[in-house]
Amino acid sequence: MSEIDDLVRVARYESLADLAQGLSRQTDIPSAARTFASKLKYISDVRSWRYIGWAYEGVSSSMEARNVLCVRGQGGEALVSEVPAGTLSEFERALLDQPTVQLLEGDARRNAIRALKQHANDEVGQVYVCPQVHGGAKPSVLLYAAKKGRFGSLDVKFLALASHLFSEKLRHVQVERRLVITLQEQLASVERTQQIENRLRTQERMASLGKLVAGVSHELNTPLGVIGASLNTMASAAEKVQTKVAAALPDDTYQASRLDMMFEVLAASVSAVQQAAGRIDSLAKGLKSFARLDQAEYQVADLHEGIESVLTLLESEMGSRIRVIRSYGDIVALRCAPAQLNQVFMHLIRNAIEAISGQGEIGIRTRADEYEVTIEIRDTGGGMAPETLKTIFDVNFTEGARVKMGFGLFLTKKIVEEHEGIVEITSDEGERTTATIRLPVRA
Numbered sequence: 001m002s003e004i005d006d007l008v009r010v011a012r013y014e015s016l017a018d019l020a021q022g023l024s025r026q027t028d029i030p031s032a033a034r035t036f037a038s039k040l041k042y043i044s045d046v047r048s049w050r051y052i053g054w055a056y057e058g059v060s061s062s063m064e065a066r067n068v069l070c071v072r073g074q075g076g077e078a079l080v081s082e083v084p085a086g087t088l089s090e091f092e093r094a095l096l097d098q099p100t101v102q103l104l105e106g107d108a109r110r111n112a113i114r115a116l117k118q119h120a121n122d123e124v125g126q127v128y129v130c131p132q133v134h135g136g137a138k139p140s141v142l143l144y145a146a147k148k149g150r151f152g153s154l155d156v157k158f159l160a161l162a163s164h165l166f167s168e169k170l171r172h173v174q175v176e177r178r179l180v181i182t183l184q185e186q187l188a189s190v191e192r193t194q195q196i197e198n199r200l201r202t203q204e205r206m207a208s209l210g211k212l213v214a215g216v217s218h219e220l221n222t223p224l225g226v227i228g229a230s231l232n233t234m235a236s237a238a239e240k241v242q243t244k245v246a247a248a249l250p251d252d253t254y255q256a257s258r259l260d261m262m263f264e265v266l267a268a269s270v271s272a273v274q275q276a277a278g279r280i281d282s283l284a285k286g287l288k289s290f291a292r293l294d295q296a297e298y299q300v301a302d303l304h305e306g307i308e309s310v311l312t313l314l315e316s317e318m319g320s321r322i323r324v325i326r327s328y329g330d331i332v333a334l335r336c337a338p339a340q341l342n343q344v345f346m347h348l349i350r351n352a353i354e355a356i357s358g359q360g361e362i363g364i365r366t367r368a369d370e371y372e373v374t375i376e377i378r379d380t381g382g383g384m385a386p387e388t389l390k391t392i393f394d395v396n397f398t399e400g401a402r403v404k405m406g407f408g409l410f411l412t413k414k415i416v417e418e419h420e421g422i423v424e425i426t427s428d429e430g431e432r433t434t435a436t437i438r439l440p441v442r443a
Contacts, residue, residue: 012158015042019162023169032173033071033078036166041075043162044155047124047147048074050116052092053132053140053170055082069140069170072116091115095129095141101160102129103151116145125149130160132167140167198411220280227277235270238263282312301338303375304328307364310345314353321359329367335442340415344423347412348377348435355381355433372421372441378434383427392425 019039026032033051040046055069068085071078085093091111104112104127112127124145132140142163144151151159242263311324318324352362356379363378384392393413416423421439 009154012043012154015039016158016161016165019043020165023165026169027173029069029071029170029173030078030080032166032169033073033080034076036162036169037073037078038076040162043158044144044151045147046159047145048072048116049145050143051140051166051170052088052096052143053167055174069174071170089115095131095143096139098129098131098141101131101156103127103156104129112143113145116143126151128156128159130163132163140170142167195410195414224277224281227273231270231274231277235267238266238270298335298337300333300335301341302333303331303336303338303341303366303373306338306342307345307366307375310342310349313346314349317350317353318362322353322356323361325361325363327363327365329365331366331368331373332441334373334439336419336439337415341419344412344415344437345375345377347409348437351409352377352379352381352433352435355379357381368441370441373439375437375439376434377437378432380432383429383431383433385429389425389427 019036022035022039023032026035040049049072051069051071053069055067067082068088069080069082071080073079089111092115095115109124109127112129113124116127126146126149128144128146128151130142130144132142142159144159146155242260246260349362349364356362360380362380363376365376365378367374393409413423416437416439419439420442421437423438424436425433426436427433
């Protein structure tokens, strides 16, 4: 062997080492292909080349359904694509089953040139086929067209080494990609499971609330009826006694005894108790309307009735400091799950109440067209920062005073989406926040 051959061999080994280092720094297939193409000219006299290998393993038992990774190039250029295996020619399919290294000539060379497609022509004197086998994995193959007519023994040796480095890098990238996809699928599955568990816990709580409401409403009906009847009897009796006493006593005696003042106090007391009983009755009806335990899950419902039931339940939290401005439009009754939508109204209105630290207003506006019903809930609670809005519907979002209900807004979004609607929250920091719900009008 001459000194020139020794120098060429050393230079090629150095180029292989450089290729190995370059490939180790790449994290995706296009980058690895470009690195390989740029180093190939220092390893051998290659006119053009092509890599054929499986992009995905285990996708299907049918070869026609699998994807094939193809990389072809010349010099420092490389083109990466994934194609259905069914588009490969019979020659290309046969190459994947090629068990040994082979130099192609004659008809086989012409078929290989057609497979190379790019930059190859009949001037190519020889094609080198270099199969790559990765354990039990599907094989891949690299085709090289000689730039100067034929490959020498050194070309074959160093192209085999370079092919192994390139194929192993592509295999590692594909394995890593499959692992990432599997991990993402597992994380998505865990998230879906958590969502289901959260939803089930909420439904269990609502079912328990519904049973409690039904029991409380039933138990309150009898004493409220007795209280109402007794108050009416007391008011009627007090009026009759006052009339008879006033008729029986002289005017000066009646005035001196201050009986008229006593009867006024008695009437005022009866009226106050009647108002309190009416308040208890309205709360019981509001709870029953909110839970809707005794009704079908999906039914045609008046959304205004659900909003009013929520406002009734939250009246004690608003007190006199928060004024509710209603602007109800003429909206159609929707086929929906009213108990679930009542949860949505409860989350949004309660969040609005919590956002208002002092005096403020909550505006509720409804409108409809032939396609959808829109509900807007606006508050003067000071608004939210843009970065807060980006994560407002995340699970377990608890930042700030506005959202303290765990995954309430996350479930709000899910419930609206299950009704094929959308919910949006916009905010002017320091001024106001508006929650908008759009629900489709369905037959």
